[in-house]
Amino acid sequence: MLPTIAVIAGTRPEALKLLPVIDALRHGGVGAVRLIASGQHQTLFDQMLPDIAPDMELGLMQEGDPPGRFLARAAAVLAEALGHVDPALAIVQGDTATAYAGALAAFRLGIPIAHVEAGLRTASIAEPFPEELFRRAIARLATLHFAPTPRARDNLLAEGVASGAVHLTGNTGIDRLMSALEDPRPSPAAEALLSGIGDGRFALTTVHRRENRGKALEGVARGISKVAHAHALPVILPLHPAPDLQPLADMLCGDPLIQLSAPIDHAAIVRLLVRAALVVTDSGGLQEEAATLGIPVVVLRTRTERMEAVEDGRAMLAGSDPEAILSAAGEMLEKGRFPRSTLFGDGAAAPRIAARIAEWLRR
Numbered sequence: 001m002l003p004t005i006a007v008i009a010g011t012r013p014e015a016l017k018l019l020p021v022i023d024a025l026r027h028g029g030v031g032a033v034r035l036i037a038s039g040q041h042q043t044l045f046d047q048m049l050p051d052i053a054p055d056m057e058l059g060l061m062q063e064g065d066p067p068g069r070f071l072a073r074a075a076a077v078l079a080e081a082l083g084h085v086d087p088a089l090a091i092v093q094g095d096t097a098t099a100y101a102g103a104l105a106a107f108r109l110g111i112p113i114a115h116v117e118a119g120l121r122t123a124s125i126a127e128p129f130p131e132e133l134f135r136r137a138i139a140r141l142a143t144l145h146f147a148p149t150p151r152a153r154d155n156l157l158a159e160g161v162a163s164g165a166v167h168l169t170g171n172t173g174i175d176r177l178m179s180a181l182e183d184p185r186p187s188p189a190a191e192a193l194l195s196g197i198g199d200g201r202f203a204l205t206t207v208h209r210r211e212n213r214g215k216a217l218e219g220v221a222r223g224i225s226k227v228a229h230a231h232a233l234p235v236i237l238p239l240h241p242a243p244d245l246q247p248l249a250d251m252l253c254g255d256p257l258i259q260l261s262a263p264i265d266h267a268a269i270v271r272l273l274v275r276a277a278l279v280v281t282d283s284g285g286l287q288e289e290a291a292t293l294g295i296p297v298v299v300l301r302t303r304t305e306r307m308e309a310v311e312d313g314r315a316m317l318a319g320s321d322p323e324a325i326l327s328a329a330g331e332m333l334e335k336g337r338f339p340r341s342t343l344f345g346d347g348a349a350a351p352r353i354a355a356r357i358a359e360w361l362r363r
């Protein structure tokens with residue numbers, strides 16, 4: 001009888017980055033995988049997993065939830081769900097409320113935790129809030145730590161995590177990127193967005209982070225518009241459905257150089273990425289994907305846990321100030337394309353994680 005392994009996820013990036021792990025565990029016969037979906041970002045989550053259905057859909061996010069309410073609800077309900085599944089191991093990814101609530105619930109039940117994308121840090125526990133707090137807290141609770149980069153591994157060792165518990169694997173998001181690059185199927189969503197561009201240059205932009213909402217959003221919108229008009233550079237911007245990001249669409253919808261779209265599937269994003277002259281984003285995953293493909297990146301943040309790309313010169317921090325965004329974009333467009341990199345992984349992270357988990361289960 002195979003041991004049961006619970007995988008807990010709730011957002012688009014978790015779905016995207018955990019699918020390769022689920023596939024590797026299932027194909028390797030490592031365990032009976034049970035996917036527990038929290039419902040943190042239901043629509044975006046479903047868009048990332050068209051081919052697999054969660055074993056449990058908890059639907060925990062409720063309209064108008066004040067900050068922190070989801071976390072409290074998720075920690076309690078995930079404990080019940082895990083009690084029901086009774087796994088030998090619980091896997092969480094990254095730094096979301098679902099990941100932290102899942103780790104808390106597992107820890108309370110004495111279920112060992114594996115943390116995928118462990119060790120990402122900024123120098124400040126308040127930035128990004130609450131993700132930095134979540135990933136530091138998960139590191140205190142986890143038994144297996146899968147670090148995507150040497151810097152992430154070193155962060156964990158510096159925090160006193162036992163070296164035997166830290167495994168350098170690469171980021172599973174790059175596994176997903178590599179398989180998307182090899183997928184020959186056409187992407188109607190990408191074709192539609194590219195039809196207005198022809199074979200000209202464009203910038204791919206996404207904005208979703210908490211620190212860019214409210215007052216900062218106006219600076220981000222003005223910065224994006226300045227970049228488009230200063231460089232006659234069309235911008236493709238797949239929107240994030242969060243209601244407090246709607247002002248971004250309101251501010252940019254009349255701009256002839258800016259194409260707004262609903263969130264698009266990952267295959268479409270990758271088709272656009274490989275063609276883009278520039279990426280302007282506050283997304284962690286897009287920083288990793290663009291850096292892997294050698295696309296210059298302007299990061300709409302003042303701190304990033306993906307400093308490997310910044311130190312390599314292929315990404316620049318600009319925050320939400322319009323002039324800083326404009327000048328960073330000018331510098332990065334000047335640099336042009338970089339050679340591809342394996343800064344964030346080589347595309348084989350998930351098999352490494354599955355092998356380590358298999359070993360640990362046999363211990």
Ligand SMILES: CC(=O)N[C@H]1[C@@H](OP(=O)(O)OP(=O)(O)OC[C@H]2O[C@@H](n3ccc(=O)[nH]c3=O)[C@H](O)[C@@H]2O)O[C@H](CO)[C@@H](O)[C@@H]1O
Pocket residue numbers: 011012013014016093094095096099117128131173206208238239262263264265266267269270282283284285286289
């Ligand atoms: C703190 C931070 O900076 N962000 C965190 C956030 O992810 P992150 O910031 O990456 O969240 P996003 O919503 O940007 O998801 C990124 C992924 O979604 C894809 N995409 C994006 C737009 C779109 O329309 N369609 C689409 O498929 C991108 O290709 C990328 O792979 O949660 C992740 C999971 O814990 C963490 O790894 C990140 O650290």
